[in-house]
Amino acid sequence: MSVRYEPGATLVHRLDPRAKLAAQVGIAVAALAHTTPRGLVALTLLAGVILALARTSPTAALAEFALVLPFLVGGPLIEGVTISPVGFSIEQAIPPALAAYRTVLLLLVAAVYVRTTPIRESRAAIQRTVPGKPGQLLGVGVGFVFRFLPLLRRDIARLRDGSAARLGTERSIRERMRLVAVGGLNRAFQRAERFELAVQARCLAWNPTLPRLRFARRDAPVLALAAGLLAVTVI
């Protein structure tokens, strides 16, 4: 995992998280509607500008998605294979290849958001964008997920290490899955029980104090970009 939030002072860091989310939606919608060589060239330039503004290396950002890449390469390869006559049709492989390239660009833009936005601000953006209790539930829940993911990952890694040390890797796949699942669920529910008590003791509120979010002048071009991309797609 190479891309995560890194504090910084770039222009992208200082943008309002809601503007950045809007821009991502705009870019995704425009990219889905214009998956043509011309559309993708324009999107590549835009992604390049965004990466440069956020001082993010494209290779580091792509490394995060290394596990997804076989899917992206595999799609065009499977599609291009022809059975009768046996061979490979480049013509058939082009549409999935364009879609795969579009996915790479969208992943790069998403990586910039992840690198420049702390979870706390994202949580505030969710709670201020999704109205009412659903938004607050979502915001509080995302905060909890962020907090517990590293702990549960460590619990599971420990379980697997312990099992491997006792020749657990010789067992059947079903048995190995069962051990990880039962161990992971037990740890998750133990943590949930203690955390629930702690949260109740501290009186969890629907309206906690969140970081103040305010649109500034620098957000205007980003919001205009999002609106422009949506308009281009609709028209």
Added chain:
Amino acid sequence: MSTETQQVELIGDEVVGNLVRAALLAALTGAFAYVTFPNPASPTSVTLQVLGVFMSGLLLGPVWGGVSMTLYLAAGAVGVPVFEGAAAGFGPLVGTTAGFLWSYPLAAIAIGAIAYGGIETDADLDAPLWQLIAALVAGTVIIYALGAAGLVVLGNLSVEAAVVGGTLTFLPAEAVKATVAVGIVRADELSAT
């Protein structure tokens, strides 16, 4: 300097308990995304994410199981690395494999609704075996139907390539996960629920 005062509105105990469990299962599903096993049907590996979807439907019921998986997607979208391969951000939600991710809340709701026979969730899930199997089969069908649809629409793949490459090679592994999920619920192996 201005002073701001506002009423603090507390979240009720029942909602707190359910929300904490839903968030923990979402985090566990994210942690399962890091665990890879060899796939019995193809050279690619499989992760345990779908088992997280199964268990959130079976253990939390349709309402909070759905909330749990929605939290999983929302957390991933804003940068918590919960998606396969520790990926995060809005990109995976519109990428070629996005259909699988969007299906998780629906699958958890369907699994919970069938296993509990409605939207009411009892403290103990005492559904007969056929009902659990029906719930998990329905969940798997939803995940792979939407996943394959995503590959066709977002990946520009043909239906045949999406079904063979993105579905059939993974189904044997899903069957194994479903037996694990049924085993856990039936044998009451969880000490802390």
